[in-house]
Amino acid sequence: MMSAGELESILLRRHWVFDLDGTLTLPVHDFSVIRHALGVPKGTDILGYLASLSQEEAQPLHDRLHEIESGLLERIEPAPGLIRLMESLQRRGYRLGILTRNTREIALRTLDCLGIGAYFSEACILGRSDAPPKPDPEGLFRLSLQWETEPHELVMIGDYIFDLQTGRNAGAATIHVDRSGTYSWPELTDIGVETLDELHSILPD
Ligand SMILES: [Mg+2]
Known part of the structure; x- marks a missing residue:
């Protein structure tokens, strides 16, 4: 069990990388x-x-x-709390990236459909041709280089085991967004939330 201080120190990290499908969107991929x-x-x-x-x-x-x-x-439908979370992270000056096993082209179109394209600089959106697919940590290494920070300063947020493994493999912190609330991979998860709304609600002031 993580202490309140540890939890806060993760949430105060300023470089957040999101999985796309099923994390920022409601899951539609079967x-x-x-x-x-x-x-x-x-x-x-x-x-x-x-x-x-x-x-x-x-x-x-x-x-x-x-x-x-x-x-x-x-x-495509936005995950509950998406816009509120994006606004809040932007207000804090956090840097935001996407690491997806989808293509970059579809990722860009998805962000557009969701109305959140403006929160991400294009260079920080990595599709399956831009880096070896998750759970390979290379995508996180590239983002940390771009941001001139260290991989252990990153937070990886996702709904699937590959996302959490990617975070672990890179030495980043992990947040599991799990609508079912069962958190099947506790050994890979630093913070578990059921929704982005819940994630927004635990951000420190
Ligand atoms: Mg996903």
Whole structure:
């Protein structure tokens, strides 16, 4: 159990990196359906599977994945408390980034749909071609270089195990946004919140 002081020291860090889908948005990706559509074996990491194929085999699947992910844009809805949290972090002068296994192009369009594009500088939005996919910590290393800070000064916020592993692998703090409130990966989680609203509510004054 984290002490109030430890909790506060994490929340006062000034460099926050967010996962996109299911963290800033309500979850719409059904990965088992996507696996099925692409012929990816059950329980297998989709990007890892595509990376294991030859270029010729992988390309049509990448195209299909892009199509599926573009289609999902129409169903994008902001996670509760999103705008309030973004405003609050901006007011504090925090630097904000995105690290997503989606493409950068879809990430930019998603942020636009959500109306929060202005909170992120474009160089701080990393898609799956900009850095090795999570849980590889490289994306966080790149952001920390850009921000001229150290990875252990970062906070990684996400809804899935890959996000938390990425944070741990980089030596960053982790915040798990888990609507179910079950927090399945306590060993990877520094702070657990059910919603962005709750995260906003625990920010120190
Ligand atoms: Mg996610």
